[in-house]
Amino acid sequence: MDELQNLFHGFGVAATLPNLGFMLIGITLGVLIGVLPGLGGANGVAILLPLTFSMNPTSAIIMLSCIYWGALFGGAITSILFNIPGEPWSVATTFDGYPMAQQGRAAQALTAAFTSSFVGAIFAVLLITFTAPLLARFALKFGPAEFFAVQLLTFASFVGMSKEPPAKTIAAMMLGFALAAVGMDTVTGQLRMTYGHTELLKGFGFLIAVIGLFGIGEILLTMEEGLAFKGKSAKINFKVVWQTWGELIKHWKLFLRSMAVGCWMGITPGGATPASFMSYGMARRMSRDPQSFGTGRIEGVVAPETAAHAAGTAALLPMLTLGIPGSPTAAVLLGGLLIWGLQPGPMLFVEQKEFVWGLIASMYIGNIVGLIVVLTTVPWWAAILRIPFSIIGPVIIVICAIGAYTVNNSMFDVVMMLVFGVMGYLFKKLKYPLAPMVLALVLGDMAEASFRQAMLISQGSMSIFWSNPLVGSIAGLAIAMLVWPLWGAAKSVARQRELRAGR
Amino acid sequence: MMGGGPDEKDNAVGVRWPELGVALLLVLLAVMVIRDSLRVGTGWADDGPRAGYFPFYIGLALLLSAGWVALKQLLRWRAHEPFAERAQMASVWAILWPMAIYIGLIFGLGIYVSSALLIGYFMLRHGKHGAALTAAVSLGVPLFFFLVFERWFLVALPKGPLEAYFGF
Numbered sequence: 001m002d003e004l005q006n007l008f009h010g011f012g013v014a015a016t017l018p019n020l021g022f023m024l025i026g027i028t029l030g031v032l033i034g035v036l037p038g039l040g041g042a043n044g045v046a047i048l049l050p051l052t053f054s055m056n057p058t059s060a061i062i063m064l065s066c067i068y069w070g071a072l073f074g075g076a077i078t079s080i081l082f083n084i085p086g087e088p089w090s091v092a093t094t095f096d097g098y099p100m101a102q103q104g105r106a107a108q109a110l111t112a113a114f115t116s117s118f119v120g121a122i123f124a125v126l127l128i129t130f131t132a133p134l135l136a137r138f139a140l141k142f143g144p145a146e147f148f149a150v151q152l153l154t155f156a157s158f159v160g161m162s163k164e165p166p167a168k169t170i171a172a173m174m175l176g177f178a179l180a181a182v183g184m185d186t187v188t189g190q191l192r193m194t195y196g197h198t199e200l201l202k203g204f205g206f207l208i209a210v211i212g213l214f215g216i217g218e219i220l221l222t223m224e225e226g227l228a229f230k231g232k233s234a235k236i237n238f239k240v241v242w243q244t245w246g247e248l249i250k251h252w253k254l255f256l257r258s259m260a261v262g263c264w265m266g267i268t269p270g271g272a273t274p275a276s277f278m279s280y281g282m283a284r285r286m287s288r289d290p291q292s293f294g295t296g297r298i299e300g301v302v303a304p305e306t307a308a309h310a311a312g313t314a315a316l317l318p319m320l321t322l323g324i325p326g327s328p329t330a331a332v333l334l335g336g337l338l339i340w341g342l343q344p345g346p347m348l349f350v351e352q353k354e355f356v357w358g359l360i361a362s363m364y365i366g367n368i369v370g371l372i373v374v375l376t377t378v379p380w381w382a383a384i385l386r387i388p389f390s391i392i393g394p395v396i397i398v399i400c401a402i403g404a405y406t407v408n409n410s411m412f413d414v415v416m417m418l419v420f421g422v423m424g425y426l427f428k429k430l431k432y433p434l435a436p437m438v439l440a441l442v443l444g445d446m447a448e449a450s451f452r453q454a455m456l457i458s459q460g461s462m463s464i465f466w467s468n469p470l471v472g473s474i475a476g477l478a479i480a481m482l483v484w485p486l487w488g489a490a491k492s493v494a495r496q497r498e499l500r501a502g503r
Numbered sequence: 504m505m506g507g508g509p510d511e512k513d514n515a516v517g518v519r520w521p522e523l524g525v526a527l528l529l530v531l532l533a534v535m536v537i538r539d540s541l542r543v544g545t546g547w548a549d550d551g552p553r554a555g556y557f558p559f560y561i562g563l564a565l566l567l568s569a570g571w572v573a574l575k576q577l578l579r580w581r582a583h584e585p586f587a588e589r590a591q592m593a594s595v596w597a598i599l600w601p602m603a604i605y606i607g608l609i610f611g612l613g614i615y616v617s618s619a620l621l622i623g624y625f626m627l628r629h630g631k632h633g634a635a636l637t638a639a640v641s642l643g644v645p646l647f648f649f650l651v652f653e654r655w656f657l658v659a660l661p662k663g664p665l666e667a668y669f670g671f
Contacts (some may be wrong), residue, residue, distance in 0.1 A: 167575075171568040171569045195539070220598065391630060393598065414606055455551070
């Protein structure tokens with residue numbers, strides 16, 4: 001029951017008046033970011049990160065993580081009212097959410113979405129509360145070889161699980177690693193791949209990459225779709241909320257299933273987006289009436305929202321305990337921790353108890369605050385969406401430019417932001433996944449350091465990666481994930497052969 | 504495979520050139536990474552692995568995977584799959600070049616004046632908003648950011664001659 005005691009102590013840290021204020025600001029900004037096209041969890045946090053450098057780390061991370069919760073909530077509003085997913089993880093919410101709004105049941109859909117998000121998140125926070133300390137204690141035994149194996153597993157599972165072609169996943173990931181390696185080598189002090197440009201001395205900032213890839217890239221995609229916002233309006237009153245809650249209780253099995261899917265996908269770096277699709281697919285397959293999905297079923301809102309929010313929250317578990325983020329936004333938060341001089345990983349739970357438990361406690365409060373904020377303020381967010389893109393678009397570009405500049409006070413970064421933006425657009429169009437690239441950019445130096453340390457211990461022999469059962473099984477799992485697509489390809493080749501032979 | 508009729512060719516930009524271009528660009532980057540890793544040394548020094556040890560293999564993996572994408576694209580060169588419609592490309596272009604000019608302008612005019620110009624241009628050209636609203640938004644937003652950053656958060660953003668005239 002050590003955890004409970006720590007948690008209560010954490011509540012003491014989180015529930016101070018200034019911190020509650022930061023939570024409210026964070027949630028509000030987060031919903032705004034989630035609602036606006038071109039601003040999302042990852043780049044929203046990246047843009048606001050430099051502004052928090054002067055705050056104390058606990059308050060700063062509480063505010064930033066609340067932005068993340070807010071963005072998770074906000075994505076649902078645009079999906080349901082406007083049929084425009086504000087965030088990639090709310091695409092699946094549009095399938096049944098928008099039809100519900102068209103039938104005049106927008107309030108029910110929104111209540112269901114917010115409640116599911118909340119339930120998913122709280123479940124994931126409970127999971128973090130009770131398993132994070134165990135995982136951290138376990139990870140204290142890790143040496144460099146184990147850390148590299150876990151990192152390898154993280155990246156290998158992208159290859160194994162992503163919908164995108166494996167070659168493109170690997171290419172995007174390797175590009176991330178390559179960009180991370182640019183600049184001064186921390187071990188030998190040598191300059192790498194700068195080709196004589198002093199601007200590259202410090203390497204490519206991942207915050208710049210995130211702002212460009214997700215922010216500018218998203219703006220370009222939005223322009224391409226040429227969208228005009230035509231939405232339904234909604235007012236939520238207490239009676240509707242109450243009735244919807246009554247209806248939702250009947251779907252408790254669906255909730256449990258979606259939460260399990262979400263947490264699993266969040267801890268393994270599948271992320272919120274695949275989690276929401278997977279959960280939606282499962283709900284439809286296991287339903288007695290699969291045909292009616294897509295016509296405005298409340299289950300079709302509950303399943304993806306619960307899973308997305310559970311995954312988004314659970315992504316913080318490996319980030320805190322192992323220093324390996326489960327999603328791009330978690331990666332940005334990790335970058336923030338590093339800037340404040342807090343090294344995420346098992347030692348964080350030993351050395352920075354107050355910070356860790358303050359953060360975990362703030363997840364509970366933040367999600368409760370978030371639920372109340374979104375339930376009461378929906379009409380205003382819908383009104384913001386009616387502002388035409390010809391105004392919102394350039395304003396978001398300005399915000400991105402300011403955000404990129406403030407990271408290092410350098411105009412070079414603003415130019416790089418544009419380059420990354422074009423790259424983000426092309427990558428999205430050509431189905432190169434962005435998440436592994438961002439994670440590689442953030443984790444590159446760390447992965448390289450643990451790889452080199454492991455190599456030092458073993459004097460250059462790869463056998464260190466199966467020198468004991470622990471590292472061996474992690475590495476083995478990673479290899480299995482890497483060759484998984486080959487197995488799929490082999491199966492489809494075999495099937496084609498059979499078809500041809502049968503003819 | 505999407506149909507390859509003549510109409511589609513006219514309205515849509517094919518995916519093959521962008522696909523090949525991006526893949527070749529990645530191959531080029533990979534070659535740069537490998538070349539520089541070889542320069543700093545990929546082997547083993549007295550004190551452990553040298554600086555190019557890790558990036559060398561990264562470069563190699565990038566080369567192989569991007570090369571594979573390029574090769575696959577060349578093998579099915581005749582398949583017509585759309586990248587985007589021409590009209591869509593035009594609207595992407597319509598925001599891309601003002602963005603590039605905007606970033607160029609920041610160097611000379613500072614971020615606030617450039618932002619006002621960008622928002623103003625966009626509202627007039629693409630939104631067809633009235634002059635009063637355009638002026639209000641395009642001046643108001645930079646002014647708001649000016650107050651937030653220069654006054655409240657004391658973060659200095661790039662400034663130009665106009666701000667200098669007012670003594671900032």
